Amino acid sequence: MPSPTCPKDVAVLVLNWNGLELLRSFLPSWVKFTPEEADLIIIDNGSTDGSVAFVQEHYPEVKLVAFTENYGFAAGYNKAIAELDYKTVVLLNSDVELSDGWLREPLELLSSDPSITAVQPTIRAQRSPQDFEYAGAAGGYIDSLGYPFCRGRILSVVEQDQGQYSTPVDLFWASGACLIIRRAAYLEAGGLDPVFFAHQEEIDLCWRLLARGGRIVYAPSSTVYHVGGASLSAESPRKVFLNFRNNLLMIYKNLPAPRLYTVLLLRVFLDFLAALVYLVKLQPRHCFAVLEAWRCFLIKRLRYERVRGDNLAKTTAQISPDLMKPYSIIVQYYLRGRKRYSQLPR
Structure with a gap:
């Protein structure tokens, strides 16, 4: 048409x-x-x-x-x-x-x-x-x-x-x-x-x-x-997989070195901790979704080297810490009990 x-x-x-x-x-x-x-x-x-x-x-x-x-x-x-x-x-x-x-x-x-x-x-x-x-x-x-x-x-x-x-x-x-x-x-x-x-x-x-x-x-x-969730429910292991895998691909595509490797190292610990939590909560499919997300990321990462290089070559501006926050939302939420945006550090 x-x-x-x-x-x-x-x-x-x-x-x-x-x-x-x-x-x-x-x-x-x-x-x-x-x-x-x-x-x-x-x-x-x-x-x-x-x-x-x-x-x-x-x-x-x-x-x-x-x-x-x-x-x-x-x-x-x-x-x-x-x-x-x-x-x-x-x-x-x-x-x-x-x-x-x-x-x-x-x-x-x-x-x-x-x-x-x-x-x-x-x-x-x-x-x-x-x-x-x-x-x-x-x-x-x-x-x-x-x-x-x-x-x-x-x-x-x-x-x-x-x-x-x-x-x-x-x-x-x-x-x-x-x-x-x-x-x-x-x-x-x-x-x-x-x-x-x-x-x-x-x-x-x-x-x-x-x-x-x-x-x-x-x-x-x-x-x-x-409405939200019209394609995938929040409880879907498929959604867990996509969120973890895509987030890792996004970081790899856009985050400059050497910070990239520090972030990925910390993410290994936190994401595998999330997988363990799913397992303790008797959600084995969600646990395996996180592990599969990492496996898929490590495979696809090799194909993204050129894309990453192109993105970094076209970077002309530094992203403000007002937008990419200098703290961990996981620490703020779980360890400091800050569950509203107004409670987060300025």
């Missing part, structure tokens, strides 16, 4: 693969709250559940790009963004509900400062609308060992949104649940890494954006509502 023309500057892109029920639930909010200055485009990844026919029959005004095969999450977005010539693109998960005016502040931030390359709105839980949502909350950071966390969500503790994060701030990473980004910056940084399959691919992309001198900013007055 031919790609739609691009008379507007902004495209809201929703990647779909056999997500007919999600389309039934969330497409009405996408249509209602996509502003006039943006095109809503469904990117279908070779669905076989009638998704394409549903959009064509019930929402003929919605633009549609239908691939003939499933390219996966990262490669699907990469292909679509390369083909669609918009200045700004929104990567929107298919289980996100929009709200009135959600795109206003992100677009204002992008237009106000050319150094801002990506923006994240406030992400709340669709099933518990006063709470932040796990995958993004009020914007993300990573600690000194590469573990990600958010304002409003430290490890498993999620806060209620009471306006405590009500000002725009710079972030280390913006959630892929709703990522507003300059298309040129996305393409220049290489887009999402298809090897990751799922989880933390947006953090890896944001790391590259920062290393090239870009900024990622939180837009507090913009709010979307994310």
Whole structure:
């Protein structure tokens, strides 16, 4: 199917693969709250559940790009963004509900400062609308060992949104649940890494954006509502595997030596401790998922040497300790009992 023309500057892109029920639930909010200055485009990844026919029959005004095969999450977005010539693109998960005016502040931030390359709105839980949502909350950071966390969500503790994060701030990473980004910056940084399959691919992309001198900013007055876990449950050993493996690959791709080797040495201890905890909790599949993540990382690391060299060669900016925190979130959470962002060291 031919790609739609691009008379507007902004495209809201929703990647779909056999997500007919999600389309039934969330497409009405996408249509209602996509502003006039943006095109809503469904990117279908070779669905076989009638998704394409549903959009064509019930929402003929919605633009549609239908691939003939499933390219996966990262490669699907990469292909679509390369083909669609918009200045700004929104990567929107298919289980996100929009709200009135959600795109206003992100677009204002992008237009106000050319150094801002990506923006994240406030992400709340669709099933518990006063709470932040796990995958993004009020914007993300990573600690000194590469573990990600958010304002409003430290490890498993999620806060209620009471306006405590009500000002725009710079972030280390913006959630892929709703990522507003300059298309040129996305393409220049290489887009999402298809090897990751799922989880933390947006953090890896944001790391590259920062290393090239870009900024990622939180837009507090913009709010979307994310279901989360629509593809993999938080209890899934597969999700444990992907999170650990992808996090290690991300660190290897982006962290300069000699710090890289110090971090990996400490991560061996902490990740194997996590595997032991899973075993003690009678979750052997989760334990083996951590061990398999390390095995897979050590194999794939050899194939990433050129990618790592390219990333480091294109690095033009030092990442601030305000974004890559100089402490361990594991120590702060488990040993010092600091389970809210406001309690962490400044």
